[in-house]
């Protein structure tokens with residue numbers, strides 16, 4: 001698989017330490033394209049809106065808590081409808097693809113892209129790509145109309161189907177070109193957005209007028225920069241049912257232990273939020289917080305204590321937790337899925353056996369293991385996620401119509417923004433165990449932190465500010481100019497400095513030619 005690391009990012013700096021990490025626009029590589037008035041201004045439904053269009057220069061700040069004298073920091077281009085669009089309604093031929101694991105809300109995003117294109121922009125040609133990236137070249141397409149998608153938000157899954165693997169750049173872009181598609185909406189997680197960046201680069205290399213818009217999806221909520229991923233709230237809500245069942249089982253029998261495994265490959269957000277919401281959980285184990293079983297301060301000791309105090313306990317474990325312990329005691333299989341993601345061993349089953357074995361010699365316990373893994377993601381999204389999905393879809397449609405491309409949409413401090421692909425894919429969002437939220441959880445469950453003071457000091461050191469660009473070191477690196485390319489920094493970012501109004505790229509800049 002290719003690494004889309006050579007993507008150039010448009011960087012605009014302004015006074016007071018202002019930085020705009022901008023997204024590409026058609027006019028960056030197709031300078032003479034015609035533009036048209038946005039048809040939204042003649043749409044009766046939107047006639048009541050005071051301001052039809054977002055200001056061309058509006059941006060969204062990444063860092064919302066600032067120090068009095070601190071720099072203004074990183075910004076992203078604000079999402080929303082623009083005064084001028086770069087497609088005539090008849091000209092648009094859009095397609096939508098869903099990739100990676102399922103997530104509640106996928107169908108809502110599909111529905112709202114189709115309806116947004118039809119009702120806001122008068123578009124009539126929208127295709128569904130069947131079965132993920134490989135569907136571009138290996139399957140038939142599905143014609144999508146508002147009538148066809150009318151009820152799909154009430155169903156779980158994706159009506160388009162999904163898959164892992166199968167990302168073949170040339171075949172995908174050939175198919176886009178052959179079919180005359182000029183807007184590609186790609187819904188998926190970190191892997192999918194990496195694939196989208198590769199597709200965008202190839203489209204730009206071929207000089208095609210094809211907008212590539214990513215809509216971030218992950219049940220695990222591990223995509224950085226954006227506030228939260230769609231479907232996450234639905235998953236946490238559904239997880240309550242499993243935790244409630246575990247609690248009922250545990251409280252109905254002597255020394256009952258209810259154990260629930262939840263999704264979360266590398267990030268324990270679902271487990272953490274489900275635990276905090278429930279208040280019935282005595283112990284939450286996540287990938288970010290290593291734990292141990294035996295000895296003082298270990299899990300067995302805590303279980304024994306809780307059972308003696310309370311007569312029952314509920315444990316929530318994220319699927320990626322304790323993988324180090326598993327590989328110590330089981331032979332590591334080192335298997336991967338078709339996309340190259342590591343396949344995890346079942347930590348829930350493993351820990352159930354370990355707990356049962358340990359207490360068999362000590363005291364009678366009754367452990368019930370509940371694994372609702374796929375049940376929390378294969379359901380329709382709840383109301384709040386539906387609204388969120390609508391905004392994501394509409395933001396993507398407005399961006400593509402306005403000629404932006406090579407971007408992902410998402411809320412940053414509650415305002416929707418266009419975010420460069422590499423910012424979404426460069427790292428994963430994780431629970432920070434030295435943050436207040438994890439402390440809240442520890443205080444609500446009373447579980448041991450499984451950390452000694454040395455570990456705490458180390459993890460505080462490891463915690464870097466999320467707006468790393470403002471660190472003097474990083475900042476220097478990004479704004480430095482290489483000797484061979486005056487516009488390209490050492491990290492491959494396009495640098496545009498001292499622009500006229502502080503946020504827009506000066507047209508006469510040598511960097512924009």
Ligand SMILES: Nc1ncnc2c1ncn2[C@@H]1O[C@H](COP(=O)(O)OP(=O)(O)O)[C@@H](O)[C@H]1O
Nearest residue numbers: 100101164165167188189190191192194195339
């Ligand atoms: N580095 C990459 N380059 C190109 N395509 C990728 C890359 N990583 C993943 N993909 C493709 O993206 C799709 C989804 O990736 P996957 O990791 O399974 O799910 P998710 O997008 O939810 O993280 C797959 O079809 C996979 O082949």
Ligand SMILES: O=P(O)(O)OC[C@H]1O[C@](O)(COP(=O)(O)O)[C@@H](O)[C@@H]1O
Nearest residue numbers: 100101189217218219220263264265
């Ligand atoms: O069995 P599958 O479909 O490969 O999915 C399992 C994985 O998918 C996830 O739900 C999320 O994965 P992606 O968002 O990366 O697709 C993980 O929590 C889980 O490990």
Ligand SMILES: [Mg+2]
Nearest residue numbers: 100189190191
């Ligand atoms: Mg992923």
